Amino acid sequence: MNFESFREKIGYQPVLLGTIALLASGALALASSATSEAIAAAEAKDLRDSLSEVLPQGMADNDFLKDTVELQKDGKTVTIYRARQGETVKAALFKVAERGYAGDIQVLMAVDLEGRTLGVRVLKHVETPGLGDKIEVKKDAWIKSFDGKSLGEPTPDKWGVKKDNGIFDQFAGATITPRAVVKAVKGGLEFFAAHKSEITG
Structure with missing residues (x-):
């Protein structure tokens, strides 16, 4: 060559x-x-379905994916989706997170104008299967125990699992997981209360 x-x-x-x-x-x-x-389009549908799961049927006649406000919480941006009937804001829907046993637990919640939870769902977690995964509505109805709760009902000192003298059940062998969800939901209600005027416009 x-x-x-x-x-x-x-x-x-x-x-x-x-x-x-x-x-x-x-x-x-x-x-x-x-x-x-x-x-x-698929992502928007998934988000809309998730948001609709925590909001009672017939409570909104707007497209809450297009009716949002962004606020800061612990140095991170939180997107609040507003559910309206006509021009009136009826509820705010947003995500909060707390550290569980194995990682962050992401919670979606809807809150009415009186500061009561309309619905709560866990969107994402990496908790232990068979123990911590009871926070999923498909595995257990425990997450529905937050429906109708507010910062006044129960009183702030009762916002905890029963092991901590609170009112919420814990799971055998997995107390850290429900404790984190309780903390996330209470934190979400405090966030709503602190920013209610900005959220409702």
Whole structure:
């Protein structure tokens, strides 16, 4: 093999590789562009379904995904979705989080203008299956014990699990998990109370 033909082969390989990489990048960009709207629509539907789960039926006639206000909580931005009937704000829906046993527990809650919880659901967690996962409504009705609660009912000193002299049940072998959810919901109610005028506009 002479040097010239060897050099040609060395030059040919990077060009070929570059061309393939360019074509692959273009195909990926095209696929991403073609599916981005469908993905965004699916994400919006999932969020709307989750929000509707904590809000009593018929309480809103607006698209609360498009009626939002953003506030700061512990250095993080919280998006508040406002449920309205006509022009009147009836409830605020937002996410809060607290550290559980294995990681953060993300909670979605709806609060009416009187500061009462309309519904609470756990959106995301990594708690121990069979123990901590009882915070999921599909596994146990425990999460529904927050319905109708406020900062005055129960009194602040009773916002805890029974092991801490509170009113909420704990799970055998997994007290840290329900304790974190109780703290998250109480914190959410305190957040709503502190920012009620900004939330309701």
